[in-house]
Amino acid sequence: MGGSEASRIRKRLRFLLVNAFSLSERAAYRPRPRSGPKEEQLYNYAEVAPVLEDVDWELHPGAPATHGDWPVELREEFAITGVNRLPIVREACASGRYDAVVLLGGGDPGFWEAREIGHRHGVPVTACAHAQMHIAGMLGARFSVIDISEVHNMRMADLVRLYGMTERCASIRNLDHPLPRPAAAGRNTLLGEQEKAARGEASSMLEAAVAESVAAIEEDGAEVLILGCSAAYWLQGPLQRRLAALGWDVPVLEGYRCAIEMAKTLVNLRLDVSGLAFPHDPPKRFRRRKRV
Known part of the structure; x- marks a missing residue:
């Protein structure tokens, strides 16, 4: 085995985990701390830790909430939250520092659009509900x-x-x-x-x-x-x-473990998304007709 191949195999994956949003210090209820060790800012870290043992990971606290100073439930709030975290995804993918981006939060705000951003840079983006549903389909x-x-x-x-x-x-x-x-x-x-x-x-x-x-x-x-x-x-x-x-x-x-494991799989397969489903702008080739 050549040196470069051995180095590639030994390389630890680099992931950015992105919380859906962050609330202010004044919020009446904050589901997680805004600062401190990343382990304290990650829901249920003790259960999630085993799937992160082979990953060098960072945690982004999430964009400051603009929908209101409370957790997200409404469609309107999911839409606002999704837009807010797209710049975080764009910066992470463009930086070249990460092998994958994992979007945390059960409602997957911004996920579809984040995959489009990720494809421009060849970086897989995964999210919790999407990963759970696909893994459930395997079981x-x-x-x-x-x-x-x-x-x-x-x-x-x-x-x-x-x-x-x-x-x-x-x-x-x-x-x-x-x-x-x-x-x-x-x-x-x-x-x-x-x-x-x-x-x-x-x-x-x-x-x-x-x-x-x-x-x-x-x-x-x-x-x-x-x-x-x-x-x-x-x-x-x-x-x-x-x-x-x-x-x-x-x-x-x-969702957290499913999304992290799906990110590992995509990185190891050297895949992110189909360029037909998420075409570049402009695309190298285009189809005259799409079926839905």
């Missing part, structure tokens, strides 16, 4: 999305259609535990539910996830389960264990 015929709230459910439904997964998606199940935000005032949010479960206390969110997952399996025909919101990714471990205790041999996926 079973149909999947269900276990998600947090009515309005967030509609974002996930949009992504199912955008990603061509309507035949694969058995259902989207609503836990009715929205993110803490002005519209959720007085409602039972997901705030504190992870901590309750970690202490061994009863978590209404986990109990709802178990009930809706069983219904997805028994009533909807789901063979794989995915989690819709990154603030619900903590459910993966406890939900997997609870379902196994009930006798259900069903995979439960979460």
Whole structure:
């Protein structure tokens, strides 16, 4: 084996992970710290750490939120957030520092457009819902999305259609535990539910996830389960264990690990996206007709 080939094999991958947005220090609820060690700014780092062991990674905190000083749930907020982080993707891809960019956040804001940017530089871009759905398709015929709230459910439904997964998606199940935000005032949010479960206390969110997952399996025909919101990714471990205790041999996926592993696969295959799906401007060749 030649020296250059051996060097290529030994090379550690370089990834940039990009949070969907960052809230101000004044925000009434911030789902993660804005500063400090990158490990503290990454949701559920202890669970994600094993898939990052062979990666040199950096974490971007996300563009400052302009939709409001609260977490994202509405389509309008996803659209604003997606536009805000495209300059981050553009700068990262143009820098030549990264082998891949991983977009964090369950609703994949800006992902489709970020892939177009990535292709201009030959840099794969992955995202959480997209990666989960495709990996779910490798594991079973149909999947269900276990998600947090009515309005967030509609974002996930949009992504199912955008990603061509309507035949694969058995259902989207609503836990009715929205993110803490002005519209959720007085409602039972997901705030504190992870901590309750970690202490061994009863978590209404986990109990709802178990009930809706069983219904997805028994009533909807789901063979794989995915989690819709990154603030619900903590459910993966406890939900997997609870379902196994009930006798259900069903995979439960979460987005961070799926998106990171998909990025590794694309880098190792030396692929990003099809230039026909995401053409350069201008393209070297063009098709007179496209079919949809």
